[in-house]
Amino acid sequence: xxxxxxxxxxxxxxxxxxxxxxxxxxxxxxxxxxxxxxxxxxxxxxxxxxxxxxxxxxxxxxxxxxxxxxxxxxxxxxxxxxxxxxxxxxxxxxxxxxxxxxxxxxxxxxxxxxxxxxxxxxxxxxxxx
Ligand code: FES
Numbered sequence: 001x002x003x004x005x006x007x008x009x010x011x012x013x014x015x016x017x018x019x020x021x022x023x024x025x026x027x028x029x030x031x032x033x034x035x036x037x038x039x040x041x042x043x044x045x046x047x048x049x050x051x052x053x054x055x056x057x058x059x060x061x062x063x064x065x066x067x068x069x070x071x072x073x074x075x076x077x078x079x080x081x082x083x084x085x086x087x088x089x090x091x092x093x094x095x096x097x098x099x100x101x102x103x104x105x106x107x108x109x110x111x112x113x114x115x116x117x118x119x120x121x122x123x124x125x126x127x128x129x
Pocket of ligand 1: 049052055098099100101
């Protein structure tokens with residue numbers, strides 16, 4: 001086997017792709033980056049009021065079936081925010097996560113209304129845009 005035959009050892013494991021529906025945006029998320037931060041870095045608008053402090057829950061998204069194990073664990077700040085939404089969560093079929101706190105570890109599909117391209121008009125939004 002020559003050097004040219006070796007498999008690439010680049011940093012392909014440092015990025016994962018997350019598809020955000022209904023927009024259909026493919027967000028490249030770097031290791032240690034939240035989904036919302038990655039979307040903003042790539043020019044998307046992601047609803048937020050507290051700018052990623054786990055206080056407003058405006059960044060909330062649904063995890064699409066099949067992607068439940070694609071995210072890192074819920075840490076204390078996110079858990080505190082999600083507890084405040086327990087009644088809302090009980091009426092949903094899909095798990096909820098905060099876009100500003102959830103760190104994708106594997107490719108995933110999520111549902112989040114209100115995510116927009118940089119060119120789209122922006123209005124104040126609630127949970128679901
Ligand atoms: S941006 Fe406010 S809770 Fe995530």
